[in-house]
Amino acid sequence: MGSTIQKYPEIKLLHTRFHQITCCELLDYITDVAKQRKKTVVGNVNIRAMNFAYTQPWFQDFINTSDLVFCDGFGVLLASRLSGYKLESKHRTTCADYLDKLAKACEKESLSLYLLAGKPGVVDRAIAKLSIVAPNLKIGGHHGYFEKEGHENEAIVAEINQFKPDILYVGFGMPIQERWILDNMHKIDTRVFLPLGACLDFYTGTLPRAPKWITDSGLEWLARLLTEPRRLWVRYVIGNPLFFYRIFKDILSERLRALMQRPVSL
Template identity: 65%
Template sequence: MDLTKTNKTHEFEEIHLFGTKFHKLTVCQLIEYIVKAAKLNQKTIIGNVNIRGMNFAWEKSWYKNFYNQADLVFCDGFGVLLGAKLHGNCVDKKHRMTCPDYIENLAKACESNQVSLFLLAGKPGVTDQAIAKLTKVAPQLRIAGHHGYFAKSGWENEAIIEQINQFKPDVLYIGFGMPLQESWILENIDKINAKVFLPLGACLDFYTETVYRGPQWMTDAGLEWLSRLLTEPRRLWKRYIIGNSLFAYRVFLEYLSQRINRSSN
């Protein structure tokens, strides 16, 4: 899909880091935007950026293009906010949002606006648990789903797309993790009958408590990464120890470059 054809008209301030954009908005504004976009007769892509996403954008040109050509990109990482602050942007914690904290409010907003939702994420059983929880808080919500453990090409992928198209969701939540979920959207969006494409990673795993996020005080303080690292050190040490260090180095490198350019001018 040519993402340059999508509609980017909205009121949110753009912030750029490493030449990659995200928008300055709150969770209430995000939910309102999703619901409004779901009513339009066009396809809308909403991205989310965190340290891992910024590192991918630095290393992969197609990934940077995904963010820069998406209709809306919200921040899901305190590290990104800190990097943006270092570069002179006026942002604070209200401009960072993580899906498990607002997914029930999103479900309620979808229910009250008659917006349907399809969940495509998680191991077998996780989506069913999430649907059961969401229908308790939004009993009239039109919702369906399928787990994310399927071949992302070939007949199995086509069968999943057919299932989505039969449901015709207004909002399609995709949770395969970065960068697979974004790549899958780009490869399949033209074949999918949905309005809003919303990649949200492991949100359902956290929401259903299949994966431990850590205590609330740590997530509120931007230390969710540390809790996850302590819980799964063998799997996540590269992502957080090396990835976070790389991000900090790149932020500092760009900061120095900007200072040098300003002084030379």
């Protein structure tokens, strides 16, 4: 972790940064760095990530020191536009939408992929589905329901190292997956760490996903809230307005600061 990507413009909201990058550019970047010897972290941000970064310094540091960070949330895209950045819909990449493309790109470049995510059975269904899309892809995986420290964790690390994946997909949900990567990346033999949340659940149909016209219009959060209201109401009913309150407060502060710095004509 550490080097920023000069090729892609950097967006900064509430002192947390990500890159202006399209899905195709993201896939090219992942496959390129997967061929290099150094370890690379590719993060992503949505409103939940931004809220974590605002209140948890270690998480903000994880995002700000990741080698590349892409936008995975319509709310962050909208906030960027309100803040004066010229982002388009193409600069938002949802993980469940590009997993097939990632598998095909890995197959084409002879790169291996390891999935560490989901409940028992979800990874098996994802591997079966991806093997149809990319039949020559070297792919392995393990579910994400294990103790994240101690003997069980060490056994999982050993299993990953035996596979030696070029790309390691980690999907425990935020911020558990990011904390796990920080705690374990020094002992894992892989080149790219890719934290992707609940992507496999949507990809395999374990969790229902809203129709494309809803996801494209920025209302996927509402569909998820209606599907899992007890679990997600705090994240969306409180988290979304809180994020935009912070954004508008920041915009207002910047405008007042600019006004105060304007020279006074006598």
